[in-house]
Structures are given as C-alpha cells and as structure tokens.
Amino acid sequence: FGPRRTQRARRGQVRLPDVTALPMQCKIPNKAMETSESGEDGMPRGFTSYTAPGEVFVTEDEVKEHYRSELHRYNLKRKVAGLAPITRVAFEEREAREAVRAEGSGSRKLSTDERRKLRDARRQEKTDRQSKNPHSKAAQFEATKNMTVEQYVEHKMLSAPDFDESTDIFSTHQSADLHANLAYMAKTHGFYIPYLEYVSDLSGLIGYLQEKVYVGNVALRTGKLFHSTEAVQAHMRAKGQCSFEIEGNEDEYTAFYDMEAIAAGSPLWEVDSEEDEESECEESLETLKEEIDEDNISDFDALCERAVALGVLSEAQVDALTDSVACGGSTEAALLDQYRPLVQRASSSAAAAADGANESTTSAARRVRYNPLPSSADAASLMLANREIGHRELARFYKQRFRPTGTSLVSSSPQLDSLMLQYAKAGVLSSHLQLRMAQPRKKNEIGRGEWHRQAKHFCKQGITNNTTANGMKHYKNQSLNY
Structure with missing residues (x-):
C-alpha cells in the first residue's frame, strides 16, 4: 500500500x-x-x-x-x-x-578388474599391431634378438639407405660431388672437418662418418645410439652437434690423418713411444731366431717336438711315426731327412711373420695423443681455444704463423683449397689461411677505437644540447641516418 x-x-x-x-x-x-x-x-x-x-x-x-x-x-x-x-x-x-x-546393446557397467583386463588387452593388441609394422622398434627387436654380431652387422648394412660421397651426412640432400657436399654441409649444418690441412684420406674419412650415421645410427659427437638413420640425423640437427672431434678419439681417426704432423705443429699433441713393448717384441724375435738356428737338429724326438710346435705335425701323426719306427716300418734317419726341410721352411715363415709383426708393433707404438696441458711444467706458453697464454713480452713471437708441414691435400686439390678458405672465413681455422683471407682495410673504413671516440663525442654533444637554452630544438645530428 x-x-x-x-x-x-x-x-x-x-x-x-x-x-x-x-x-x-x-x-x-x-x-x-x-x-x-x-x-x-x-x-x-x-x-x-x-x-x-x-x-x-x-x-x-x-x-x-x-x-x-x-x-x-x-x-x-x-x-x-x-x-x-x-x-x-x-x-x-x-x-x-x-x-x-x-539390454539390446549388451552394455553394462564393468567392474574394476574387468576394466583393467580390457586395458591390458588393448595394450597387447597395440603391441602386436606395432610388431607387424616392419619400421617399428618392436619389429626390429623381434627380427634381430637372435642374431649374432656378424649377422646383425650384415642386417644393418642391408637395411641401411643408399649413400655415397656426395650424400649429406645429416639429411637426405644429394650434391654433385664430394667437395660440393662438403660446401653444402658447411653452409647448412655448420659442419667442418677439424685439422683439414692434415687430412690424408678425405673421401675415406667422409665415407667412415657416413657409415657411422647411416649403418650404425651413431651420433658423431656423443656416440649415442639410435634405432634409425632419421632419428640420429634429427638428434644431431636439433642439438647442434653436426661435427666430430679427433681429440680423445685418435685411434679412431688415425687412418685418415697425418697424426705426427699434427703433433709436430701443436704443443697440445704428443707422441707416445712405448719402449717397453718394443723391447719385449725384440726379445721374443731374438728367441725365435735362436730356435730357428737350432732347427738343424739330429735328434728324432727333438724334431718331432719342434714340428708339433710349428704346426707341421699333429700329436696323432707323431704317434703314428713313432709306432712305425718301433715296428720297423721306417727308420729315424729317413724320417729326419724327410721332415727336417719342412720344419726349417716353417721356421723361416714364422720368423718372417714375427719380423713383420715387430715392425707393425713398433709403428703402432708411436701413437699420437691429445694432451690439453703440455708435458713440461715450465712451458713458455699454452694454447687453448685458439688463444695463447704467455708473457706479454713474447707476444711478437706468439703472433707468428708458419705454414704447416707434413702430408696435405691442399697443394694438390684447388677445390679443397677453396673449401679451406671458406672454413677460414667462417673462423674455424687458426692457420695461415686466415691471413690470406684478410683484406686491406678501405680508406673510408674507420677502426673500432675511432668509432668509439666519435660515439662518445656525439653523446657529449647531445647532453650539451639538452642543457642549453631552449634545448636547441632545431639541432639535428648529421651522423644519424633517419
């Protein structure tokens, strides 16, 4: 209301x-x-x-x-x-x-056990379906789980994609030739060959790297193993690891580099000479030669022992010869004349093989190792990351760059020389090539110090203009391009 x-x-x-x-x-x-x-x-x-x-x-x-x-x-x-x-x-x-x-659809509420069994059945069905796919991990495991090492290597080589020296290591790109492929990988993936001037077998090195990726599915930098070529290539591209290192892997890449030339040109590399192994090999060779000198033996039993040691006769054959002598079927003198030349010939072959093994062992004993620190404690300088650490009074000597000596492909291959110039321009080589790439500075090009002084002057002039009367509203800096 x-x-x-x-x-x-x-x-x-x-x-x-x-x-x-x-x-x-x-x-x-x-x-x-x-x-x-x-x-x-x-x-x-x-x-x-x-x-x-x-x-x-x-x-x-x-x-x-x-x-x-x-x-x-x-x-x-x-x-x-x-x-x-x-x-x-x-x-x-x-x-x-x-x-x-x-009731018509037959659906009802399932219990917890029934739902778990249903999930397990679906998971098993998915696994079976993937095992039938020849490109799945399950199928690869089922196909190779009972193989030996040799069979697995043969299987990987047959299933690997086709590649040659013009095939990109990190993708499926195909170039015209080897040098075009190297230029493409350097431009696209940032791939460069360390110590390129000391490479003795360039095509063999690239082929070995391609086998590691395409056949072994192994990452070059980390050595991580993958199940397919596409996976290892994607991993290296994503991680920015499209490169390899010979530091710490000298035994792996020694067949493609002149390692002694690398060691001679850098204090971070040293040559290991294993004198103990050489002396042991020499002693074993001398012992073998002494045994060879004793092959002109006249004792039948000693001849049989020597023949068994050299593999000329077996134990069963020696027993048969002894039985024939005991039965009167043959005499010891006849058997000595028959088997002494065979034993001498086998001894000579064993001596030659031992001599060759000694030479190979001696050459293999001279191994080049990467040592981050020089062996001598009173080293005058230290080279780390393309920089030298030392006293400033010796800077004039540190700045000197000498041409590398040793086995090199640069002088015999103009294409490889141009590739090295590209590496030097990219800043991945610290050699005389950088000096060759340096161009004389133009007259109108100013140095960094001069540019800093001009910038400081412009800043000071601007502060002065802002503090004067009316702020010099119509002042325009002629050095600014706008």
Whole structure:
C-alpha cells in the first residue's frame, strides 16, 4: 500500500483484506513445502516438493524417501540445467526405454578388474599391431634378438639407405660431388672437418662418418645410439652437434690423418713411444731366431717336438711315426731327412711373420695423443681455444704463423683449397689461411677505437644540447641516418 492509503486505513477509511483467513505456504530451505490448510479430520493436507510435480506426500517419511530416489536427483540436474521437472510417470517411462536400449546393446557397467583386463588387452593388441609394422622398434627387436654380431652387422648394412660421397651426412640432400657436399654441409649444418690441412684420406674419412650415421645410427659427437638413420640425423640437427672431434678419439681417426704432423705443429699433441713393448717384441724375435738356428737338429724326438710346435705335425701323426719306427716300418734317419726341410721352411715363415709383426708393433707404438696441458711444467706458453697464454713480452713471437708441414691435400686439390678458405672465413681455422683471407682495410673504413671516440663525442654533444637554452630544438645530428 502507498503512504496515503496507509493513512486512510489507519483512519478506518480503507478495509484491508484478512490475510489470516487465506491459506499460506511457508517454504523452508532444503525442505518440502507444507500446506497450513487443514482437512475434514483436522490434520494437515500434506507436503509437496519441486522435484515431484503433481504429488502430495502425507508424512515426512514419504518426503525423505522421495529425496533418496533417482527422480529427485534427475529433476535437480534438470533444475541446474534450467529445465522444468518431469513427473514420476515420465521418469519411469524414460528409465524403461534406457533399460531396453542397454539390454539390446549388451552394455553394462564393468567392474574394476574387468576394466583393467580390457586395458591390458588393448595394450597387447597395440603391441602386436606395432610388431607387424616392419619400421617399428618392436619389429626390429623381434627380427634381430637372435642374431649374432656378424649377422646383425650384415642386417644393418642391408637395411641401411643408399649413400655415397656426395650424400649429406645429416639429411637426405644429394650434391654433385664430394667437395660440393662438403660446401653444402658447411653452409647448412655448420659442419667442418677439424685439422683439414692434415687430412690424408678425405673421401675415406667422409665415407667412415657416413657409415657411422647411416649403418650404425651413431651420433658423431656423443656416440649415442639410435634405432634409425632419421632419428640420429634429427638428434644431431636439433642439438647442434653436426661435427666430430679427433681429440680423445685418435685411434679412431688415425687412418685418415697425418697424426705426427699434427703433433709436430701443436704443443697440445704428443707422441707416445712405448719402449717397453718394443723391447719385449725384440726379445721374443731374438728367441725365435735362436730356435730357428737350432732347427738343424739330429735328434728324432727333438724334431718331432719342434714340428708339433710349428704346426707341421699333429700329436696323432707323431704317434703314428713313432709306432712305425718301433715296428720297423721306417727308420729315424729317413724320417729326419724327410721332415727336417719342412720344419726349417716353417721356421723361416714364422720368423718372417714375427719380423713383420715387430715392425707393425713398433709403428703402432708411436701413437699420437691429445694432451690439453703440455708435458713440461715450465712451458713458455699454452694454447687453448685458439688463444695463447704467455708473457706479454713474447707476444711478437706468439703472433707468428708458419705454414704447416707434413702430408696435405691442399697443394694438390684447388677445390679443397677453396673449401679451406671458406672454413677460414667462417673462423674455424687458426692457420695461415686466415691471413690470406684478410683484406686491406678501405680508406673510408674507420677502426673500432675511432668509432668509439666519435660515439662518445656525439653523446657529449647531445647532453650539451639538452642543457642549453631552449634545448636547441632545431639541432639535428648529421651522423644519424633517419
């Protein structure tokens, strides 16, 4: 009512309706609505609920039972979704349709064990499907698990993709020739050959690196093993490891480098001469020569022992000869004349083989090793990362660069010379080639110190302009290009 109508009602001019005579409904949160109107017997008429439209509950127990029913839960979900509730009859019809559909499809709620078994079956099915794929890891493992080392190497060589000296090591790119391939790898992947001026077999080195990647699937820098060529190539490109190092791997790359020339040109490399092994080899060779000198023996038993030691006769053959002598079938003198030349010839062959083994052992004993620190404690200088550490008074000597000596392919290959110039321009070589690449500075080109002085002057002039009267608004720096 408005204020005037309220005042008139106080004066008795307006008759207000009797609200106590109307039936009232009071709703308590989370409880059913109770009607206050009584029936003929004086008892309350009943209870109603939002989730049970069209129904009246006589007792509170019936209301509680309804709150536990699926109809109540379903209508609450519809209320949250903004939909009107449905009656119990419509809900029962819906449940019947769902039961018929579930029975027809044969689906039911699975237990925890059944779900776990189903997951295991799907996982096993996936593994079986991958094992049938010839390019999967499972198929490769099943195909090679029973192979020997030789069979596995042969299998890898047959399954490796085709490559030659013009094939890129880190991708499937194909160049015109070897030198074009090296130039492409240097430009695309940053690949360069360390100590290029000391390489004695360039094509063999590239072929060996290609076999490591394409056949062995091994990363060049880290030696990590992968299951395919594409995987190892992607790994090296992603990690920026498209290179290899001979420091620490001298035995692996000694067939492709002149290692003694490298050691002669750098204090970080040293030649190991294993004198103990040489002396042992010499002693064994002298012992063998002494045994050869004793081959002119006249004793039949000594000749048989010597023949068995050299592999001329076996133990069974010696027993047969002894039996024939005992039976009178032959004499010891005849057998000595027959087998003495064979024993002498076998001894000479063994001596020649021992001499060759001694020479190879002596050459192999001279191994070049990379030593980060010089062997002498009072070294005058130390070269690390293309820089020399030493006293400043000797700087004039440290700046000297001499032409490398030793086996080199640069003088005989102009293409390799141009490739080395590209390496020097890229800053990966610290040799005389960098001096050859250096160009005389132009007259209009200023040095770094002069540029710094000009920049300092411009900064000082700008500060002065900002602090003067009116800030020199119309001043323009002529050195700035804008």
